[in-house]
Amino acid sequence: MISASIKGKFEAIVGKENMMESQAQRLVYSYDATPNVQALPDLVLAPRSTQEVVNIVNACREEKIPIVPRGSGSNLCAGTVPIAGGVVLLFKHMNRILEVDEDNLTVTVQPGVITQDLIEAVEQRGLFYPPDPSSMKISTIGGNINENSGGLRGLKYGVTSDYVMGLEAVLANGEIIRTGGKLAKDVAGYNLTQLLVGSEGTLAIITEATLKLIPRPESKKTMLALYENIDAAAQSVSKIIAAQMIPATLEFLDQPTLQAVEDFSQIGLPTDVEAVLLIEQDGTKEVVARDVEKMAAICTESGAVSVKIAATAEEAEALTTARRAALSALARLKPTTILEDATVPRSEIANMVKAINEIAEKHQVKICTFGHAGDGNLHPTCPTDARDEEEMARVEAAFADIFDQAIRLGGTITGEHGVGMVKAPYLEWKVGSAGIAVMKGIKQALDPQQILNPGKVFTEETRKRLVVST
Amino acid sequence: MISASIKGKFEAIVGKENMMESQAQRLVYSYDATPNVQALPDLVLAPRSTQEVVNIVNACREEKIPIVPRGSGSNLCAGTVPIAGGVVLLFKHMNRILEVDEDNLTVTVQPGVITQDLIEAVEQRGLFYPPDPSSMKISTIGGNINENSGGLRGLKYGVTSDYVMGLEAVLANGEIIRTGGKLAKDVAGYNLTQLLVGSEGTLAIITEATLKLIPRPESKKTMLALYENIDAAAQSVSKIIAAQMIPATLEFLDQPTLQAVEDFSQIGLPTDVEAVLLIEQDGTKEVVARDVEKMAAICTESGAVSVKIAATAEEAEALTTARRAALSALARLKPTTILEDATVPRSEIANMVKAINEIAEKHQVKICTFGHAGDGNLHPTCPTDARDEEEMARVEAAFADIFDQAIRLGGTITGEHGVGMVKAPYLEWKVGSAGIAVMKGIKQALDPQQILNPGKVFTEETRKRLVVST
Numbered sequence: 001m002i003s004a005s006i007k008g009k010f011e012a013i014v015g016k017e018n019m020m021e022s023q024a025q026r027l028v029y030s031y032d033a034t035p036n037v038q039a040l041p042d043l044v045l046a047p048r049s050t051q052e053v054v055n056i057v058n059a060c061r062e063e064k065i066p067i068v069p070r071g072s073g074s075n076l077c078a079g080t081v082p083i084a085g086g087v088v089l090l091f092k093h094m095n096r097i098l099e100v101d102e103d104n105l106t107v108t109v110q111p112g113v114i115t116q117d118l119i120e121a122v123e124q125r126g127l128f129y130p131p132d133p134s135s136m137k138i139s140t141i142g143g144n145i146n147e148n149s150g151g152l153r154g155l156k157y158g159v160t161s162d163y164v165m166g167l168e169a170v171l172a173n174g175e176i177i178r179t180g181g182k183l184a185k186d187v188a189g190y191n192l193t194q195l196l197v198g199s200e201g202t203l204a205i206i207t208e209a210t211l212k213l214i215p216r217p218e219s220k221k222t223m224l225a226l227y228e229n230i231d232a233a234a235q236s237v238s239k240i241i242a243a244q245m246i247p248a249t250l251e252f253l254d255q256p257t258l259q260a261v262e263d264f265s266q267i268g269l270p271t272d273v274e275a276v277l278l279i280e281q282d283g284t285k286e287v288v289a290r291d292v293e294k295m296a297a298i299c300t301e302s303g304a305v306s307v308k309i310a311a312t313a314e315e316a317e318a319l320t321t322a323r324r325a326a327l328s329a330l331a332r333l334k335p336t337t338i339l340e341d342a343t344v345p346r347s348e349i350a351n352m353v354k355a356i357n358e359i360a361e362k363h364q365v366k367i368c369t370f371g372h373a374g375d376g377n378l379h380p381t382c383p384t385d386a387r388d389e390e391e392m393a394r395v396e397a398a399f400a401d402i403f404d405q406a407i408r409l410g411g412t413i414t415g416e417h418g419v420g421m422v423k424a425p426y427l428e429w430k431v432g433s434a435g436i437a438v439m440k441g442i443k444q445a446l447d448p449q450q451i452l453n454p455g456k457v458f459t460e461e462t463r464k465r466l467v468v469s470t
Numbered sequence: 471m472i473s474a475s476i477k478g479k480f481e482a483i484v485g486k487e488n489m490m491e492s493q494a495q496r497l498v499y500s501y502d503a504t505p506n507v508q509a510l511p512d513l514v515l516a517p518r519s520t521q522e523v524v525n526i527v528n529a530c531r532e533e534k535i536p537i538v539p540r541g542s543g544s545n546l547c548a549g550t551v552p553i554a555g556g557v558v559l560l561f562k563h564m565n566r567i568l569e570v571d572e573d574n575l576t577v578t579v580q581p582g583v584i585t586q587d588l589i590e591a592v593e594q595r596g597l598f599y600p601p602d603p604s605s606m607k608i609s610t611i612g613g614n615i616n617e618n619s620g621g622l623r624g625l626k627y628g629v630t631s632d633y634v635m636g637l638e639a640v641l642a643n644g645e646i647i648r649t650g651g652k653l654a655k656d657v658a659g660y661n662l663t664q665l666l667v668g669s670e671g672t673l674a675i676i677t678e679a680t681l682k683l684i685p686r687p688e689s690k691k692t693m694l695a696l697y698e699n700i701d702a703a704a705q706s707v708s709k710i711i712a713a714q715m716i717p718a719t720l721e722f723l724d725q726p727t728l729q730a731v732e733d734f735s736q737i738g739l740p741t742d743v744e745a746v747l748l749i750e751q752d753g754t755k756e757v758v759a760r761d762v763e764k765m766a767a768i769c770t771e772s773g774a775v776s777v778k779i780a781a782t783a784e785e786a787e788a789l790t791t792a793r794r795a796a797l798s799a800l801a802r803l804k805p806t807t808i809l810e811d812a813t814v815p816r817s818e819i820a821n822m823v824k825a826i827n828e829i830a831e832k833h834q835v836k837i838c839t840f841g842h843a844g845d846g847n848l849h850p851t852c853p854t855d856a857r858d859e860e861e862m863a864r865v866e867a868a869f870a871d872i873f874d875q876a877i878r879l880g881g882t883i884t885g886e887h888g889v890g891m892v893k894a895p896y897l898e899w900k901v902g903s904a905g906i907a908v909m910k911g912i913k914q915a916l917d918p919q920q921i922l923n924p925g926k927v928f929t930e931e932t933r934k935r936l937v938v939s940t
Binding site for chain 2: 101102103104105106126127147148150154155158159161162171173175176177178179181182183184185186187188189190191192194195197198199203214215216238241242244245246284286287290343344345346347372374375376377410411412413414415416417418419423427430431432434435436437438439441442444445446457
């Protein structure tokens, strides 16, 4: 519980209208996009400036009140569930694009900017911000940075961390640090920028970011290749890369996902094949034309039963929009949708998809798989029902097996969704006890009182897939 | 001093032939490429495996013996001078390319591999490892990773850190951590890979690295643009980027550098102009042809007095080789050569070059400037004589002014050379006292006994450019 005198302090900092404390308001911020994890915050605050964030941190530190920074809550690892209560920080007022610098190809933003708004703003100037998480219509840049979000264009263009050049952040001790800058090269000390990216609000509160932009590709083409078996699809992926082409997007959807997506989007996707690859290339017209032709030939040689290049930009857009809607489509099937992002080296995609299907069979659960085939980042997804405890136990066991298998194949427990609460029990599987010890040492150094987003990244529990809070 | 019993332990670990302790042998490893910094190690060890590194660390920890990992010692920040004595670790036996994985576009190497050998090995398979520090003929990959080396291709392709996907490293506590992997996406916990890159051996000893490769560009063209004034050269840089072209290389040399390079390489470079830009573009033939034509036009419009495209690959190679030799060429002018790498946002290049010239004038020192104009990474270089104390004081004052000016323009004290000993007094200027405190906290968490490369990155002293050890 937060005392009345502390609440008075907070109200003085952010103003009455930016402090929310009713049961209804707290309930809104008791969960995020992660199924089955919920906990009420004591208070919700919406600071208007970095200085207000500093003042909030100082007030919280005195009373050891947890602080959970939150964008739109679209993360899938319970990264923003206030599991230890305390204060949820909203960035709805710190949502401005501060500068687009065309000479240095950078954009400087506050954390509350919506990803898609940023992308559109820079595209209007002929520039390009590539990271495109499926949630980009609602996600914030601050959330993307805290989770190091990926997206469909990760294969060719990398993920959020590849575009973060500098940060302003408030430390647990109330001090402000500024890392990096508009600098293509900077080796002044340890790379705090990249330490903060993906640290899920557990090391500092990000209040401003300078992001790298690149020239907008002048053209793009999209194609769909259909397969009667998964191996042929996986072979196409390998052969495209082996032919030294890096497509902008190289997405995989299995038959059950395809069916769900078509039912949802009704754009005439085929639903009678085992798998499809959605492939996009961008760049200069000549390169796109040449690559698309070569990739289509490779898909056909590898056993695609059909390869179709989108005839118009609208048709292409419909295909990628349908793909982005995969989670929404699958979420309609059952009350609860567990979506994971086990990731393997690209060469192991076929093995991983087969392993997922065997694991689903073994535990008698339905798992639909789609994801970023080009970068080995798969999204095995289980439509289930959290009220069915017996089935949930099997789902949990299946996902534990999937993480285990991903690691056996040289992969990781999470490619782009983050650790948060739901992957914390598995983190040691990937990084080892020595790795956990190093990470905890860093956490302790930066946040000795454990006030920044406690209960995330690290956990006492192991091998427990689902956490249901009271 | 290291006791005979500890020496016995070391000999048992690495074998007699891999332990060097004579005065002559220790002298060889008492300095690196940095002028005027020298200190004798107690012992030099060349382990043959990660396990031997672990055993050495465990023996050193018990006695609090400093450990200085060292590649070829080509760094320019005194990063590998054993200022506190102790053990210098050589990686001459751990110098194998372990695997080139063409499916996943990765290469896995031991730290002792020579950068150029790696580049050539992957190019033979049609692949490309872009980071190309000027020292690449002699530098090791381990050294590149520890210093986060840049190079001429940084503008388009980024620096070493952009290509490090995974590391194996030995911690100060003797444990081995493995970070990342052959994974385009991995958000399992804090980004320890990027924390270690550029940490100069102060946080862990890197024993293996998995690096990202990309397809080798199919063609390349090189051109030289001559200018009567620096502003016109800087304007060309800005206009090329504003036209949304990112050249592979965009190098700047001022007249004094040009003169020194021509005297050294004798390839017929013009020496009667104020500045030149050396520009390379690579990619598909169509893109290269188009970009080079557009860039040549921009240079001419911006006031270049001559623009010449290299007619043959040999001519192009001669130009870039001459540029890479700039430091060697300048080093012939005087007994001591102080080369720095103050870096500014690209848009501030002209202001920075002018400021450097004013600072040189003010302190009455000669400063030649060349560097990576495209990424704002300049190398103001002072041919001087360390025996002339009065002049050295002026050189030191001039470089302090240069660092100060770089930071005022939104830049940094070091773009690609690292902090080591020589930039440590200036680090706080860039990262602030809060930033230093965070970095020290991380250092303390990972190396509480301060045995890993002590005296680097952090210092008690401030604003002292040159450190002469006893």
